[in-house]
Amino acid sequence: MTTWIFISFLAFTGFAAFLTWWITRRDERSSSDGYFLGGRTLTFPIIAGSLLLTNLSTEQMVGLNGAAFNDGLSVMAWEVVAVLALVVMTLFFLPRFLKGGITTVPQFLELRYDRQTQSIGNFIFLIAYAFLLLPIILYSGAVGLSHMMDLKSLTGIDEPVELLGNVIPPETVILWLTVFTIGIMGLVYSRFGGLRTLAVLDTINGVGLLVGGMTIVFFALDKVSDGGGVLEGWNMLREAEPERLSSIGKSGQSVPFSTLFTGVALLNLFYWCTNQQIIQRTLGASSLAEGQKGVLLTAGLKLLGPIYLVIPGIVAYHLYSGTGIGADLAYGKLVFDVLPAPLTGFFAAVMVGAILSSFNAGLNSTSALFSLGLYKHIINPKGTERQVVRSAKIFVVLVAVMAMLIAPALAGQESIFKYLQKMNGIYFIPIFSVVVVGLLNRRVPAVAGRIGLVTGIVLIALGYFLPGFSTFLAAAGIHEFHFLGIVFALIVGLMHVVGAVKPRSEPWVMVATNEVDMTPWKNARWASLALVALVIAIYVAFAF
Template sequence: MLTFVSFVGFTVLVAVISYMKTRHDKMDSSDAYFLGGRSLTAWTIAGSLMLTNLSTEHLIGLNADAFNHTIAVAAWETTAALAMVLTALYFLPKYLNSGLTTIPQFLTNRYDEKTRVIATLLFLLSYAIAILPVVLLFGATGIESLFDVSETLGLTKGEALWLTVWGVGCLGSLYAIFGGLKAVAISDTINGVGFLIAGLMIPILALIMIGDGDFFAGLNELYTEEHEKFDITGNETGSFLPFGVLFTGMIVNQIFFWCTNQSIVQRALGAKNLAEGQKGVLLAAGFKLLGPFVIVLPGVIAFHMFKDVLPAEDYLLAYPMLVKAVLPTVLTGFFAAVMIGAVLSTFNSVLNSSATLFCEGIYKVFYNRDASGPELVKAGRITSIILALAAMTAAPLIDTSGSLYNFLQKVNATFFGPMLAVILLGMMTKHVSAFAAKIGLIAGPIVFYMLVFGFGDQVQTGLMAVFGMTDEVHFLHLLAFVFVLTVLGMLLISHFKPAEHIYVAVLVDAVDVTPWRHAKLTGVIISLITVGFYVLLAQ
């Protein structure tokens, strides 16, 4: 009963606070619904950034990968902090100076409307086939593993999965459909505090248990007995995430995701001014540095505790088993609420961004160019409902064999490299043509798909033979290759078919764009801490 009360209590608390903070807001304009009326402050931006990104696919997926491999998988978190520094110092000032609502809107200004439509469709496709259903699946799997929903309700595993997916999906949809970005951001911030507390609680309690009541004794035992697990370079034979990818595809992945990805950048676009936006992004970058302690270290602890009883193929159970072993019963309900809150935050944030993209990049272009604010909000809500229903239907059908987190990154990488090439060349050059951009957006994903999915086995066999390697080429190296190929292809095409006009950025007085005076110093500190993390744990 106490578990149920604490679960319902925290969930209701989040909903009530979100409602109280937004009940007087009028959702009668695109800025109000999609950007929170450009009124978001630093802490709200930081909380929403963290919870839009972090969810059960990290808690369960990355900890599971750490169980099977090493803490090298922490690179997905640590290098993100560097990309967020880049967002705060370089990209965000450009976005706010241009008064952007969406990233594809920049592509209209820089190239043409057709380029924007293609980019919008690629964004929506990546959200629909990868992020939304996988987030729901991880959430449902985690809840089932932790709280035995099927046994409690007398259902089969499959029935419990469908019930949990639809329950979480429907609840998450309510925030995105009726509350808009501001309600999403506020709920993210509250859930973010709970996520951080609960996430840190698990490794702390586990290390105290390992050390028979002494946290530092437990940490020393873990580091001594599982020393090989703490090699952050990941250069063991057949490495799951080799160190070299940090200088190739990981750079492309992180810059795209944190600097140009609509579902992430939209939080900062809703800032009340540039200073608040920079503080929010850099604050979130600081929290990112805690990521390894929450979503990687527990995987190593689980390996230490359960390596003799949990086979490698059941790696997704590593984190749930650890939680069951160390979490006091009195906190189970709170932890369940935080888990579900993390799923809701990612799900509703991506839904809101998808609705924004559709309305600004598809609806206004093809259906109603002069659509009023209420008409855009209505279209956004309908889009959210359709995508939510599709994701809830697809999630239980996903194959869970292999690394789901790795699969998610591979699917996303299909779009990331080419889109980043188009956006960066649009910002850094004036002569790359719209024709070249469209070719890059269409051909780039096709090339990556063929290299990794369509003819993946043949490509790997050929590369291993040519370069005399015993291990396969990591997909992040191929991502970097496609990115460079797209850049070179666009430059070559533009040479023979140059741009019809020279792009000149138009400044829009949407918000105050005075920078935060401590932004550069804070960015340097975060960067040094990130590098220090690798220096300290390299073996």
């Protein structure tokens, strides 16, 4: 069985790599626009495919299904509420970013505030990506693949290994080997390709991921009914686990319904509107209309997310809840158990593509932040375009190696997805707050931006790590996502106070750079309204 898995894995991986090379072999990558933004030539299908795959890595496939294993359908909030954030990106943030020719979020912070605010933002992003995002992508990918492909049997590593006087369990050895294999593959893609190369690869794997994800749901529900069909399996699941199929999160779950209007909404807004790793795809749009269509198509596809990112986790609970398996391991076991061997190899290849997509996006964004934010402005202000790109490629190698070394240390988390969302809040909320206030209040001065960033990070870090504070929040009935909402309100209020006491002498104005055609898509508002209506309908349909 493992032989067929391995053969189909190699076949699809080779096909995706060759097709990507063929499509992008003549792309220009020597300039910063060519390397970081695809020469601002991305059209809406490529933008949507790339956005979807950048988001759908194993921290989503493995982590969100693991969260569903624990809490049921209510965790679909991370997918469904994302649609609302994408609508906001379409109508509010994207037109402003493209108008100013923005390449990175810290670049916007410099234009709106000053160089010091930009440097703080750059530092925050670089630390978060290098020590949090990239290691989690590698770790969750390695965990998912190890069970999905039965790497213990495939590699023959089933005995402890002695290294430097230490006895290392076989699971740990496989984890390290898988992390470094994925990391090196991602480094090669990112090192020698620009944003368009990554975007095309994302789109190819995106099709495979959607097909594979839906196929798993089909086989999983069929297994629930013991061959009686998908509808019968769904009906049996609803009868057996009715409390786990409600869209309304309870107070004891990871996403209580009330948090959709505070921390969950804010985390989604940052992620889809101001997260460099994500929005870099939209900043490479050939026009505002193409960018808007790409973002809204992504929103439409996200509505399908609960089907393949949540339902398998609920099925896994139904099948394995009494076996003692961990939540983050359940998805890989489900895939291995229900898919035929050739399809398992195909889906594993798609999963590797998803891992590489998110890992590459993180590397590409990190290199852009370093080279355009630090190298070009501080280290070598007179550097040529070629030197800027070269510095980015060198920095990519350093960050990738660091992520590979950190990733295995994440083993042992109760829920990798819960850990990711919690840690993300430390920098998501302050940056989003400062960007929003900067766009909405043109009188707020530069010092307010610096105060907002530093104050937000300090408050959230103290809230997370100060002994006894989490106990205090629980005793007061304040969920950690509500706490993030409170910090957001404090930052916004503080910045407005600073703006009232010491306003800018002249209102800030976004200067148009005319990089792309700024004519909006004529159907953007109607499509956005339809998507919002669908979000409400989905919640109502599963509320009871």
